[in-house]
Amino acid sequence: xxxxxxxxxxxxxxxxxxxxxxxxxxxxxxxxxxxxxxxxxxxxxxxxxxxxxxxxxxxxxxxxxxxxxxxxxxxxxxxxxxxxxxxxxxxxxxxxxxxxxxxxxxxxxxxxxxxxxxxxxxxxxxxxxxxxxxxxxxxxxxxxxxxxxxxxxxxxxxxxxxxxxxxxxxxxxxxxxxxxxxxxxxxxxxxxxxxxxxxxxxxxxxxxxxxxxxxxxxxxxxxxxxxxxxxxxxxxxxxxxxxxxxxxxxxxxxxxxxxxxxxxxxxxxxxxxxxxxxxxxxxxxxxxxxxxxxxxxxxxxxxxxxx
Numbered sequence: 001x002x003x004x005x006x007x008x009x010x011x012x013x014x015x016x017x018x019x020x021x022x023x024x025x026x027x028x029x030x031x032x033x034x035x036x037x038x039x040x041x042x043x044x045x046x047x048x049x050x051x052x053x054x055x056x057x058x059x060x061x062x063x064x065x066x067x068x069x070x071x072x073x074x075x076x077x078x079x080x081x082x083x084x085x086x087x088x089x090x091x092x093x094x095x096x097x098x099x100x101x102x103x104x105x106x107x108x109x110x111x112x113x114x115x116x117x118x119x120x121x122x123x124x125x126x127x128x129x130x131x132x133x134x135x136x137x138x139x140x141x142x143x144x145x146x147x148x149x150x151x152x153x154x155x156x157x158x159x160x161x162x163x164x165x166x167x168x169x170x171x172x173x174x175x176x177x178x179x180x181x182x183x184x185x186x187x188x189x190x191x192x193x194x195x196x197x198x199x200x201x202x203x204x205x206x207x208x209x210x211x212x213x214x215x216x217x218x219x220x221x222x223x224x225x226x227x228x229x230x231x232x233x234x235x236x237x238x239x240x241x242x243x244x245x246x247x248x249x250x251x252x253x254x255x256x257x258x259x260x261x262x263x264x265x266x267x268x269x270x271x272x273x274x275x276x277x278x279x280x281x282x283x284x285x286x287x288x289x290x291x292x293x294x295x296x297x298x299x300x301x302x303x304x305x306x307x
Contacts, residue, residue, distance in 0.1 A: 159254035170222035
């Protein structure tokens with residue numbers, strides 16, 4: 001069975017002087033999530049951010065911006081358009097939309113171009129592609145934006161075709177949330193974060209984390225034909241190091257990885273068995289830097305039981 005684990009992502013920022021988004025009622029966020037074809041499972045929050053765990057990925061809400069991720073066959077542009085319709089275009093400072101090329105495009109109901117056409121009816125901007133057309137690549141829309149308030153600087157680490165004992169465990173009936181956290185050493189790697197996670201049936205795992213205004217989200221879809229794990233955060237690179245990400249590579253043994261940074265330099269990866277297929281960078285019309293590296297990993301370690 002093939003499941004599109006790769007997330008589609010939107011981010012919207014509010015103009016200075018707008019009311020805090022965190023004052024909006026819970027019903028608003030329920031309707032926003034539902035418009036994309038998902039639902040809210042749980043919520044955590046602190047003084048800086050609210051984190052909603054969704055049936056397909058995550059929603060994060062700060063006082064002046066939101067970031068929402070959904071996977072599978074969800075229609076995330078619907079949420080972007082609804083947000084603008086509800087808040088008013090005059091209150092929106094910027095918006096972004098991102099999606100990756102899919103495993104099986106024929107099972108997708110919409111193309112990036114169709115998404116772009118829908119979004120541009122609500123807000124002006126430009127579309128970009130980064131990566132090789134005949135390999136992994138990502139599409140990006142970004143609206144016109146004021147230099148003084150820019151999209152979040154984020155790092156996305158996407159791992160495909162997981163192998164080894166831990167990948168097998170994710171498809172087993174005996175898995176638990178506590179054991180997954182322990183196996184991935186999340187408390188040690190992301191010290192001080194408050195976590196909220198969910199184990200889906202028959203399998204699949206999602207986690208949100210908050211520490212001040214920093215967020216973390218991890219999603220694992222272990223279907224054997226399309227196994228996938230994503231890690232996304234706005235942590236600075238003095239905390240989110242290449243060595244930290246390599247801990248996930250060693251545990252999950254993906255065949256391929258995408259490393260993408262928005263608004264910050266690309267992490268330098270010099271890992272054993274790291275065979276970079278290609279890397280590239282673009283700068284949008286308004287000076288927003290996007291860096292991309294596609295990595296092929298060779299794993300020749302013996303199969304060992306982890307849990």
